[in-house]
Amino acid sequence: MKQKITRRKFVKTGSAGLVGASFLSTSALSYGRILGANDRLQMAVIGIRGRGGSHIDNFGKMKDVHLKYLVDIDENLFKERLDEVEQFAGYRPQTEWDMRRVFDDKEIDAVSVAAPNHWHALSTIWAAQSGKHVYVEKPSTHNVFEGRKMIEASEKYNVLVQVGFQNRSIANTIRAMKFIREGKLGEVYMTRGLCFKPRPNIGKYPDGPMKPGEKFRLNLETERYEPAYTEEYLKKVHYDMWLGPAPERPFNRNRFHYNWHWFWDYGNGDTGNQGPHQFDVARWALGKEELPVRVNSIGGYFAYDNSAQETPNTQTSVFEYADGKILEFGTRGIYTNPEGVLLPDIDISGNGKISASKAASPVKIGVIVLGTEGWMQIDAGGNWQTFFGRNNEAGPTSGEKDDSYDPMDLTGGGGGEAIFSNFVSAIRNNDRSELTSDIVSGHRSSILPLIANISYRLGREVKIDENEDSFVKDKEATAMLTRDYRRGFEVPKTV
Numbered sequence: 432m433k434q435k436i437t438r439r440k441f442v443k444t445g446s447a448g449l450v451g452a453s454f455l456s457t458s459a460l461s462y463g464r465i466l467g468a469n470d471r472l473q474m475a476v477i478g479i480r481g482r483g484g485s486h487i488d489n490f491g492k493m494k495d496v497h498l499k500y501l502v503d504i505d506e507n508l509f510k511e512r513l514d515e516v517e518q519f520a521g522y523r524p525q526t527e528w529d530m531r532r533v534f535d536d537k538e539i540d541a542v543s544v545a546a547p548n549h550w551h552a553l554s555t556i557w558a559a560q561s562g563k564h565v566y567v568e569k570p571s572t573h574n575v576f577e578g579r580k581m582i583e584a585s586e587k588y589n590v591l592v593q594v595g596f597q598n599r600s601i602a603n604t605i606r607a608m609k610f611i612r613e614g615k616l617g618e619v620y621m622t623r624g625l626c627f628k629p630r631p632n633i634g635k636y637p638d639g640p641m642k643p644g645e646k647f648r649l650n651l652e653t654e655r656y657e658p659a660y661t662e663e664y665l666k667k668v669h670y671d672m673w674l675g676p677a678p679e680r681p682f683n684r685n686r687f688h689y690n691w692h693w694f695w696d697y698g699n700g701d702t703g704n705q706g707p708h709q710f711d712v713a714r715w716a717l718g719k720e721e722l723p724v725r726v727n728s729i730g731g732y733f734a735y736d737n738s739a740q741e742t743p744n745t746q747t748s749v750f751e752y753a754d755g756k757i758l759e760f761g762t763r764g765i766y767t768n769p770e771g772v773l774l775p776d777i778d779i780s781g782n783g784k785i786s787a788s789k790a791a792s793p794v795k796i797g798v799i800v801l802g803t804e805g806w807m808q809i810d811a812g813g814n815w816q817t818f819f820g821r822n823n824e825a826g827p828t829s830g831e832k833d834d835s836y837d838p839m840d841l842t843g844g845g846g847g848e849a850i851f852s853n854f855v856s857a858i859r860n861n862d863r864s865e866l867t868s869d870i871v872s873g874h875r876s877s878i879l880p881l882i883a884n885i886s887y888r889l890g891r892e893v894k895i896d897e898n899e900d901s902f903v904k905d906k907e908a909t910a911m912l913t914r915d916y917r918r919g920f921e922v923p924k925t926v
Contacts (some may be wrong), residue, residue: 433847466472472855475500475533476801477554478546479512480688482488482568482595486543488513489851491520496855498524500533504592505688506667507658530667531555538646541858544568548859549677549697552577555592557602560926561801564591566854569707570616570877571698573676575900576913576924578874582925585870593854594852594873596711602851603813603829604712607774610827616802616817622717624709626701630744632735633690638681641664647684660684676920685739686857693740695888700742701762702879705796711868711876712809713758720875723750723758724917734765748883760883781790868895884910 476486491498491755501512527533533542542566549622549661552572555565559581560888572578585592598604611619639660641647658664660682670682677696680686692698695859730746733737735890741804744764745808757851797810805819805826817826844874857865885908886893892905902908916922 442505461602462825470772471497472540472858473499473538474501475527475530475539475542477502477530477533477542477544478550479503479508480505481545482544484512484515486545486566486851488519489848490543490855491516493852493855495859497521498538499536500525500527502527502533502609504528504669504673505655506669507664511716515803525890526627529672531557533559534563535626538869541854544896546695547691548699548703548791549691549795550675553676553920555581555585556922556926559588559590560593562588562590564854564858566595566851567870568595569711569874570874570880571873572877572881573697573699574911574913575878575881578878579900580922580924580926582870582874583640587926591854591857591863591866592870592873593850593857594868594870594877595789596708596868596873596876597848597850598708598712598715599867599872600853601813602849603815604809607807607809607815608812608818610801610815611802611807612718615713615827616807617804618798619717619800619802620715621759622803623799623801624706624711624713624758624760625794625797626705626760626762626764628701628705628762628764630701631644632738633653633685633693633740635737635739636683636685640682641684645849657688660687674827674920674923675914676914678915683739690850692799694744695741698742699880699884700745700746701764702746702748702760702883706760706762706880707877708811709796709798711873713760713800714879715756716798716800716807716809716878717752718756719752719756721752722900723879725881725892726749726886726891730762730887734884742884743887744865746887748886750879750883754898759881760880777924781924824833831919 449479471680472489474496476483476490476498476548478501483503487498490496498516498520501509503509503514506526509526513526516524530542533539542554542558543566544551544558545568546554548570551567551570555567555571559567572581581592584590599650610616630878643661643663645659645661645871647659648724660668663684673687674680679760680696680807686697692704693700698704726748727747730743732740732742732744734744745762747759747761749757749759794808794810797808800807805817807815807817809815815829815831818824819826853865855868857863863869882893882895888911889908891904893908895901901912
């Protein structure tokens, strides 16, 4: 935190961190081994539950990729995933619970990381130090300091790092940004991200393993019971490795698979879970590469009693930039029937226009873009619609609607799969500039929800210093840009 960086330098370098993010010449990129034209990329997937399933499915089905390893601290998960790979690829990868053994394998060219948020930075840095390219899920980092170190590691060890912001590879979203950049909405002065995604009450449970035969909670989103984490089950769980950089705490079923999102030690709430996708599109539409100057975030945990959840289920965050433009994000995670954004009665016709007849689906998870001449709504799959005039007259749309993306799908399947092939192509072409969501861009979008959570947790506005990447005369907020690390799992100050 001692080395200062000016806001002007932030814009020039494209980084919110301490390191200049000027792109390396592509010839400087290094590899654990030299790939021939017909060589398959040797990869490992780290974290195979939930979103990791999509990594396995997408990378594993590419003809020029071989999944050499599946890596997870929960060895109970291996059989199902191995069976899946064998079914579509005809082989069974090796398995490891300690990712460091994979980093030691000189045959591995790249890894993808779908572990919990608190592991994103350290696993990326370790991989980079061993010469592996990295695809890491959003948010790229659990705190701002870690994100800087990831950028530094990518540059120092000459490896590509791609962040899983799929919208950057969705054709409809790219077309939306082109429409905006051409000035067809006028001057964009405000963007608003939305996440109205129902979340159940996670309840409270005692520490320690569950009793034999005891059922865990019913997951209302998947309509399946979570596994019973009995003493027998936990024999195949490497819990200390799961904790990694986080504080040492006893095992609790509620702080483990998936529900870790709702605890500050590991996750960032829905503002830092689903939210980063909408932050990324909202920042992209607003055209902001610099940091905002003022941030306010308010909210709370509403509707449910007797819950261990630490993060809010309802939260609104407002970011003001030096030129007065506004980025806003709101999340609502209560089981009700949210109406989203109310639109006029409209109907998409085959010519790419909208006629006033039937009601369009309101955006519940997506972005609203407000311009001086009109406005646009973009849903989670990149489908968009525009409106103009005081009567919200229908304008151009993205055309044919793509419903392949399901934001409620916990496996992360559907929509934006091109980002996986984009990562592999950039490695093969030895071209950092080919990445649609490199670590510099991914860091810019990832730290917005992290800063919002600092404001929320402090219960007040925070002001980002004009001359450095910290907060204005605010030691309390600045201290929250990093965390204390467990011995052996420190994110290093010098990578």
